[in-house]
Amino acid sequence: MTDVAPILSARDIVSGYGPVQILKGVSVEVLPGEIVTIIGPNGAGKSTLLKAIFGLLPVTEGHVSLHGVDITRLSTENLVRAGIGFVPQTNNVFSSLTIRENLLMGGFIRDEGLQDRFDWVVSLFPDLGSRLSEKTGKLSGGQRQMVAIGRALMLEPKILLLDEPSASLSPKMSEMVFEKVREINGLGTAALMVEQDAQRALAISHRGYVLAAGENRYEGPASDLLGSDDVRRLYLGA
Amino acid sequence: MHAAASPVERFRQLRGAGIAWPRYTTEVVIALSALIAVWAAIQYSQSFMTGLIVGSLYALSAVGLTLIYSIARTPHFAHGDTMMMAAYFTFFALTGVVIGSKGDVVSPIRIDRLPGATDQIWRFSFGYGFLLACVVSAILSIPVLLLINRFIYRPLLGRGSGSAIIAVASLGVAIALRGLILLIWGATPRKYSTGIRDTVQVWKLPRVVADQYFILVVALVLTILVSWLLFRTKLGTSMRAMADNPDLARASGIVAADVTRWTWIIAGVLITAAGTLLALQSQLSADLGFVLLLPIFAAAIFGGVGSPQGAFLGGLIIGVVSEVTVATGLFSPGYKIAVAMVALILVILFRPSGLMGPK
Numbered sequence: 343m344t345d346v347a348p349i350l351s352a353r354d355i356v357s358g359y360g361p362v363q364i365l366k367g368v369s370v371e372v373l374p375g376e377i378v379t380i381i382g383p384n385g386a387g388k389s390t391l392l393k394a395i396f397g398l399l400p401v402t403e404g405h406v407s408l409h410g411v412d413i414t415r416l417s418t419e420n421l422v423r424a425g426i427g428f429v430p431q432t433n434n435v436f437s438s439l440t441i442r443e444n445l446l447m448g449g450f451i452r453d454e455g456l457q458d459r460f461d462w463v464v465s466l467f468p469d470l471g472s473r474l475s476e477k478t479g480k481l482s483g484g485q486r487q488m489v490a491i492g493r494a495l496m497l498e499p500k501i502l503l504l505d506e507p508s509a510s511l512s513p514k515m516s517e518m519v520f521e522k523v524r525e526i527n528g529l530g531t532a533a534l535m536v537e538q539d540a541q542r543a544l545a546i547s548h549r550g551y552v553l554a555a556g557e558n559r560y561e562g563p564a565s566d567l568l569g570s571d572d573v574r575r576l577y578l579g580a
Numbered sequence: 581m582h583a584a585a586s587p588v589e590r591f592r593q594l595r596g597a598g599i600a601w602p603r604y605t606t607e608v609v610i611a612l613s614a615l616i617a618v619w620a621a622i623q624y625s626q627s628f629m630t631g632l633i634v635g636s637l638y639a640l641s642a643v644g645l646t647l648i649y650s651i652a653r654t655p656h657f658a659h660g661d662t663m664m665m666a667a668y669f670t671f672f673a674l675t676g677v678v679i680g681s682k683g684d685v686v687s688p689i690r691i692d693r694l695p696g697a698t699d700q701i702w703r704f705s706f707g708y709g710f711l712l713a714c715v716v717s718a719i720l721s722i723p724v725l726l727l728i729n730r731f732i733y734r735p736l737l738g739r740g741s742g743s744a745i746i747a748v749a750s751l752g753v754a755i756a757l758r759g760l761i762l763l764i765w766g767a768t769p770r771k772y773s774t775g776i777r778d779t780v781q782v783w784k785l786p787r788v789v790a791d792q793y794f795i796l797v798v799a800l801v802l803t804i805l806v807s808w809l810l811f812r813t814k815l816g817t818s819m820r821a822m823a824d825n826p827d828l829a830r831a832s833g834i835v836a837a838d839v840t841r842w843t844w845i846i847a848g849v850l851i852t853a854a855g856t857l858l859a860l861q862s863q864l865s866a867d868l869g870f871v872l873l874l875p876i877f878a879a880a881i882f883g884g885v886g887s888p889q890g891a892f893l894g895g896l897i898i899g900v901v902s903e904v905t906v907a908t909g910l911f912s913p914g915y916k917i918a919v920a921m922v923a924l925i926l927v928i929l930f931r932p933s934g935l936m937g938p939k
Binding site: 396398418419422423428430433434435436437438439443446447448450451493494497 | 814817818820821823824825827828829830831832833834835
């Protein structure tokens with residue numbers, strides 16, 4: 343690792359659903375400006391890790407810190423205030439609200455600069471700009487994903503957590519979503535992404551982690567993981 | 581060999597699963613309903629007017645109920661009893677009367693002792709004291725509702741209790757409130773004022789008691805205000821966001837407890853208005869709210885749970901259908917709610933989300 347202090351650090355996380363322990367001491371770090379992807383087979387605990395970091399599941403052991411400050415026990419609402427944006431895999435828009443309202447809800451707790459940020463987000467997703475009054479329930483999967491990412495960007499998060507952003511999308515739409523993630527990262531937002539489409543996700547990432555059965559299995563630069571015979575054979579379907 | 585489709589299966593197909601409805605079916609049904617409504621309004625104008633007034637009471641109650649259910653996630657079967665609690669608070673603020681061991685006891689602090697408080701406004705049966713008492717009632721009712729939510733519903737919701745458990749808990753709240761009302765104000769029905777009620781005729785509309793115009797206008801104005809709040813303010817949008825997707829609302833930094841609290845405060849205002857106007861229209865009676873629970877729920881479901889405009893429309897339709905069908909002479913008055921329920925069943929069979937609920 344480098345000497346740069348991580349934006350987000352999750353150390354030895356133990357978490358799960360009630361008595362069922364899914365994560366058995368997982369650790370990940372995200373450095374400033376990085377896209378980090380977590381891959382692994384189904385049931386490895388990838389989404390569980392994001393939910394635990396974001397306060398949606400209890401962390402029974404381990405610590406999460408943001409810029410060195412312990413945020414392990416903060417509520418989801420306060421984690422948002424601290425600078426973490428989260429894009430869930432499913433139900434990631436307010437389907438009865440319009441695109442405009444979805445984005446404004448993303449900036450709900452913002453005291454100033456809401457309109458400027460709104461304009462910035464709309465400029466990032468020009469396809470949405472002409473349809474701001476449409477209800478998101480009527481949008482395609484890809485468009486909904488754009489709204490979901492846009493909503494999470496409204497508070498200028500220090501880091502964006504993305505839970506399988508390409509799930510259920512056509513290859514073309516997946517490509518577009520990954521391209522947007524890369525673009526957003528290029529504008530200065532770090533990202534921690536869980537993804538089933540490991541090849542494409544690692545292709546835009548700086549580093550990656552491979553989880554299996556709730557534990558760290560491999561980690562390293564994304565290009566190394568893509569080139570690793572073990573990882574390719576076991577997790578990338580090569 | 582093919583087995584014949586069961587009636588249920590055939591009905592499912594009819595609902596649209598297998599058979600496409602002819603084009604413009606919805607428009608034709610709406611146009612026919614509108615024609616029937618116009619015919620009823622002309623032919624049975626007095627009953628139509630009475631239906632609108634009764635319906636506006638259902639509507640006002642249903643708007644509060646639909647907010648509590650869709651945003652605070654509480655199937656609030658104590659709604660009618662909280663309405664009556666608020667109605668009795670208005671009565672107490674106005675007259676200072678509670679029941680004692682040897683008859684009524686009157687508090688020295690009472691609004692109707694203020695100068696001119698009972699002088700009639702326009703041709704209504706009440707003066708400004710009644711309106712002031714409504715405000716005092718809301719100030720008393722809202723904290724009670726917040727306490728009920730804080731100590732009964734919120735712990736149950738926090739534990740992940742299902743709707744059935746919360747519904748049963750709310751029935752417990754309903755019974756407890758009714759008992760308290762009987763304990764404090766007794767079983768004898770009461771009225772806000774005992775004077776003669778003036779009737780008025782506006783334009784060529786049927787002559788009705790002046791108070792009933794007040795009820796209709798207040799119901800309409802409050803529904804417009806609630807709709808404006810929900811669709812034109814930041815708080816309202818956050819309330820709709822909570823109703824739509826509570827987890828995502830939290831992920832947007834919306835504090836669920838704050839939104840729920842505001843929902844109960846707004847519902848408290850509606851409950852106070854609905855309960856007090858209901859008692860103004862008829863009388864104060866401990867079990868009146870519970871008796872009306874069925875049409876209130878029906879109005880909320882008819883219009884589409886979560887939609888205040890839908891609840892308002894649903895209330896008016898339930899009220900008008902109940903009154904007009906009796907006026908036609910086809911049914912005796914005892915069946916008026918049954919007819920409205922049949923209308924409700926027909927609507928939710930073909931449109932389960934109600935008239936204005938999400939498609």
